[in-house]
Amino acid sequence: MKVIKTAIPEVLLIEPRVFGDERGFFLESYNQQRYIDAGVTERFVQDNHSHSAKNVLRGLHFQREHPQGKLVYVTKGIVFDVAVDIRKDSPTYKKWVGAILTADNHHQFYVPAGFAHGFCVLSDTADFHYKCTEYYHPKDEASLRWDDPDIGITWPISKPILSQKDADAPYLNGL
Secondary structure (H helix, E strand, C coil), rough: CCECCCCCCCCCEEEEEEEECEEEEECCCCCCHHHHHCCCCCCEEEEEEEEECCCCCEEEEEEEECCCCCCEEEECCCEEEEEEEECCCCCCCCEEEEEEEEEECEEEEEEEECCEEEECCCCEEEEEEEECCCCHHHHHHHEECCCCCCCEEEEEECEEEHHHHCCCCCCHHHC
């Protein structure tokens, strides 16, 4: 697998080795030792799967007391995935990085704990999978505004379909 550091060094773009022929393809979506060797040493405890329609934007989500690291990838469709550094003591605080993840490119995005995470769907539908380093705690969940001007994410869609929770999310300076 190829591991690419992004503009925020802790956030990684991972390109697994894909073996394909006329029958289809095979890839190893996770191998604990390979990820440890790449610097992803956290233990994953929960897997999630979401299915979304075109222009759905989910995020920017995080947990306050039980932050989750996430290893995300797409098995159907195309998404634009984003990680925002919300660690106040970090030199990259309020910075964001994004990546296009598709069922065809098989890329994975590693978003460490301490980051808000979100994605928008660019294809008709998308199936999005993610491994988490912490269990989901509903009372600990929080969101940031997807269009916070202090963060300045350049989303590739202009009129996202949002949940009410995401539409009502506060700006980062309001947390």
